[in-house]
Amino acid sequence: MSRSKEGIFQCSILGSAAGDCIKHLIIDNPCSDDLGPFLYNTCLRLPNLRSISELTEAVDESLGLVEPLDLEVSSDIVEVINGKRGREAILRIAPQITEWDLELTAGAAELLLSGNYDGNESLTLASRETLGAHILETDKSKFPSLLCKLPNLHTLSIPQTREDFEGRDAEVVHDSILSLSFPFATSLRNLSLDLERDDDRTTSNEVRFAAMFPNLQTLKIRFRSDNLTEIDQEFYLLPKLTSLDIFDCPFLFMHTLVHVLSLPSISSIRIKNIDVPIQPPTEDQESEELRRLVRELESYPSSLRSLRLQFPWDLPSRVLDHLVPLSSEIDVVIAPKPEQSRSSRYGWRGRSDSSDSDRVLELGSLGGGVDSAGVKHQHLFRRRSGGDNAFKSTKELVDWAQERVYSCGTVDDVGLQEMSRMLEPIRDLKEWIED
Numbered sequence: 001m002s003r004s005k006e007g008i009f010q011c012s013i014l015g016s017a018a019g020d021c022i023k024h025l026i027i028d029n030p031c032s033d034d035l036g037p038f039l040y041n042t043c044l045r046l047p048n049l050r051s052i053s054e055l056t057e058a059v060d061e062s063l064g065l066v067e068p069l070d071l072e073v074s075s076d077i078v079e080v081i082n083g084k085r086g087r088e089a090i091l092r093i094a095p096q097i098t099e100w101d102l103e104l105t106a107g108a109a110e111l112l113l114s115g116n117y118d119g120n121e122s123l124t125l126a127s128r129e130t131l132g133a134h135i136l137e138t139d140k141s142k143f144p145s146l147l148c149k150l151p152n153l154h155t156l157s158i159p160q161t162r163e164d165f166e167g168r169d170a171e172v173v174h175d176s177i178l179s180l181s182f183p184f185a186t187s188l189r190n191l192s193l194d195l196e197r198d199d200d201r202t203t204s205n206e207v208r209f210a211a212m213f214p215n216l217q218t219l220k221i222r223f224r225s226d227n228l229t230e231i232d233q234e235f236y237l238l239p240k241l242t243s244l245d246i247f248d249c250p251f252l253f254m255h256t257l258v259h260v261l262s263l264p265s266i267s268s269i270r271i272k273n274i275d276v277p278i279q280p281p282t283e284d285q286e287s288e289e290l291r292r293l294v295r296e297l298e299s300y301p302s303s304l305r306s307l308r309l310q311f312p313w314d315l316p317s318r319v320l321d322h323l324v325p326l327s328s329e330i331d332v333v334i335a336p337k338p339e340q341s342r343s344s345r346y347g348w349r350g351r352s353d354s355s356d357s358d359r360v361l362e363l364g365s366l367g368g369g370v371d372s373a374g375v376k377h378q379h380l381f382r383r384r385s386g387g388d389n390a391f392k393s394t395k396e397l398v399d400w401a402q403e404r405v406y407s408c409g410t411v412d413d414v415g416l417q418e419m420s421r422m423l424e425p426i427r428d429l430k431e432w433i434e435d
Contacts, residue, residue, distance in 0.1 A: 036086030051099035106142035153184035157192035255292035
């Protein structure tokens with residue numbers, strides 16, 4: 001939205017074939033006086049617009065979505081007219097939108113979604129920042145009934161805050177939610193949950209909610225607690241899940257989470273912790289936890305190909321040694337510790353978080369490194385394809401190279417030069433190690 005006033009947009013893009021390519025709108029300045037005119041004059045000329053992000057309560061206030069603006073109440077006639085025109089415009093384009101990112105009341109959200117219940121494919125429902133409105137926490141919430149009107153959702157993200165501090169013993173996912181029959185139960189493929197809580201409890205309802213969707217392929221979930229003792233009394237089947245992203249999992253309960261999840265199709269697991277706990281684990285506890293985690297993962301199906309871990313502190317080599325046996329079957333990477341504290345709720349939004357965690361230096365053995373930006377990395381070697389014995393295959397290759405060099409001797413200069421060229425990386429490695 002903030003770029004819409006630029007000359008190149010107004011004169012060369014809007015109304016042209018290039019403008020027809022615009023599919024995603026970010027309302028990055030919802031308090032602007034230009035919001036109404038922008039929606040009316042610009043968005044109605046974007047025929048292929050399919051996605052709108054960051055529709056917050058400020059937009060509701062500017063446009064009067066639920067309670068239309070009244071000329072008799074406001075002293076600013078221009079503001080009211082612009083708001084009414086903007087409201088009219090967004091309701092006109094709403095039926096063509098298939099992806100919504102909303103931080104609104106249930107009434108305002110339903111007003112926008114009602115134009116095309118069947119066509120909504122991706123939805124982010126965030127609690128309003130100033131009110132901490134309930135989404136899944138209570139049977140009085142109107143959001144679950146709204147979700148029950150969306151039969152074709154394939155992506156759902158719920159960043160839920162609790163700022164009213166009422167009902168401290170309430171579930172972050174109410175029991176009544178688990179008894180609902182969501183029409184998108186079989187169509188949902190991607191689920192992101194960031195459920196804030198007042199205390200340190202993580203209950204089984206949170207995992208049960210995810211297990212309600214049998215065709216789920218990716219799950220991102222943030223635990224805001226210091227233990228997972230309440231989820232280890234049962235198993236949770238996610239038969240089609242291939243990618244699991246866990247944020248802020250209590251370090252000493254990683255093995256518990258891996259144990260209770262039944263994931264026959266899993267391919268990738270990522271565990272990312274950002275905040276240092278009040279009582280950090282001792283080195284012995286770290287060692288024991290990774291040993292337990294490896295034991296659980298060794299019983300996982302052969303579909304598992306990747307494990308990525310990130311912690312807010314550096315683990316000793318003695319602790320990391322427990323992960324080495326896994327690398328014979330899967331890729332194991334320890335990403336560098338995060339440089340910043342927990343990201344804001346606006347940074348979560350259920351989307352991929354791949355900033356520093358993806359800056360991993362790939363080497364051939366356990367160790368560490370520093371990239372050109374001075375960022376420290378820890379890592380483990382990648383899996384050996386086909387379960388090959390690395391020592392045996394490497395030794396056979398070295399023996400062959402040695403025999404080839406001897407056979408060339410002084411009678412085959414071309415062959416000797418070719419072998420020397422091919423062994424150049426080995427020479428570089430030798431010099432690097434000796435230095």
